[in-house]
Amino acid sequence: MIAPWYAWPLALVSLVCLMVVSLLVGVADFSWTVSTVHDQQILFISRIPRTLALVLMGMSLAVAGLLMQMLVRNRFVDPGTTGTIESAMLGLLLVAMLAPDLSVLNKMLVCSVFAMLGSFVFMGLLRTIPLRSPVMVPLVGIMFGGVISSITLFFAYRFNLLQSLSNWMNGDFSAILRGRYELLWAGAALTVVGYFAANRFTLLGLGRHHAVNLGLNYRTVMFLGLLIVSLMSSVTVVTAGVIPFLGLIVPNVISIFLGDNLKKSLPWVAWLGAILVLFCDLLGRLLRYPYEIPIGTVMGVLGSALFIYLLLKRTKNHHG
Structure with a gap:
């Protein structure tokens, strides 16, 4: 299916509108005249960095999910159901244990190495296990990720880092300020x-x-794909933590309308990822205003419901 000519203008307008609303919502008093130093600090140090971080992270996670689905040739996977995110968190925990003063960039690189290793192990598991149903692929990934998470939890308990691990596991943008989000531009x-x-x-997906x-x-294209997914996953984990289901749901929704042509669907996947993250963040800020529900929690609730719906729909189509 080809999107009509007016689709992109409407998409850009909707994205800009949500970004403006995101700039407006907050506990601190703020005036758009930006006439005081206080207003300037809120806008340029807090509101704009947070909004940009939301957009960049939504794009990165959604595209990472799309690429992982093409690499594995399965619509039920994303970096969170293949052990990639869990491996990145294990790398981040080891950095916190062994080299806590490491720079953010180096932390991201270490996480990327662990994420890629985890992805390679998962791909190796798929080759050795007979998979008679598409649903088996994410189940294998979830079990593999559970093993890695258990190892991470054990070390976090032994070294008194459970609170840090809990913060990483639940995506939260409340602490995003200027100077703490710029790594997301790599995404x-x-x-x-x-x-x-x-x-x-797209050819790889065949x-x-x-x-x-x-x-x-x-092999080269597979390595490039895993490298991109690992770097994207690591950047998001280091910056704001884990946002579940995003990389799984968005590519599935877009594929219903645009099919599996990656060049055609990738910009729309990036757009919908940004829209969904902005929406969930606004929902988390408004539901218990002036308190804030972490975006990872909001996305977990909405994402799990959408995932079950897509799972049932695609499983029914597969057997039908």
Whole structure:
């Protein structure tokens, strides 16, 4: 299906409107005239960085989920159901234990290495386990991620880091300020890389034999895809924690309307990811105003319901 010519203008307008609303919502008194130093500090140090972080993180996680689904050739997976996020958190915990003064960039690199290792192990598991149903793939990933999470929890308990681990596991943007979100721009850059390599990832989604027959360097493209997913996952974990289900739901919704052509669907996946994160963050800020519900909690509730619906719908279509 081809989107009509007016779809992108409407999409951009809706995104800008949500961003403006996000700038308006907050506990602190704020005037758009920005006539005082207090107003300038709220706008430029807190509100704008938080809104940009929401947009960038939504784009990154949604695109990471789309790429992971193409790499695994299964619509029921994302970095959170393949052990990638859990591996990144294990890396972050080890950094907190062994090198707590490490820079944010180096923390991200360490998390990326662990995330990629976890992704490779998951891909290896899929090759050794007979998978007769598409639902088995995320189940294997969830069990694998559970094992890694148990190891992480054990070390966090032994080294008195349970509170830090709890903060990382539940995405929260309340502490995002200028100077603490800029790493997320790397996610936007990786999204652009993914767009330019979209045709190769689309071929990869056809399967190893078809991709090789069409002249694709299968191993190189697979490594590039896992590298992008690992870096995106690590950036989000280090910056704001885990937001569940986002990378799983958004690509599924877009694929219903636009199919599996990655170059066509990737910009829409990035847009819907940003929209959904902005919406969930606003919901979390308004439901118990002036208190705030972490976005990870809001997305967990909405995402689990949408995931069950998509799971039942696609399973029914598969058997039908």
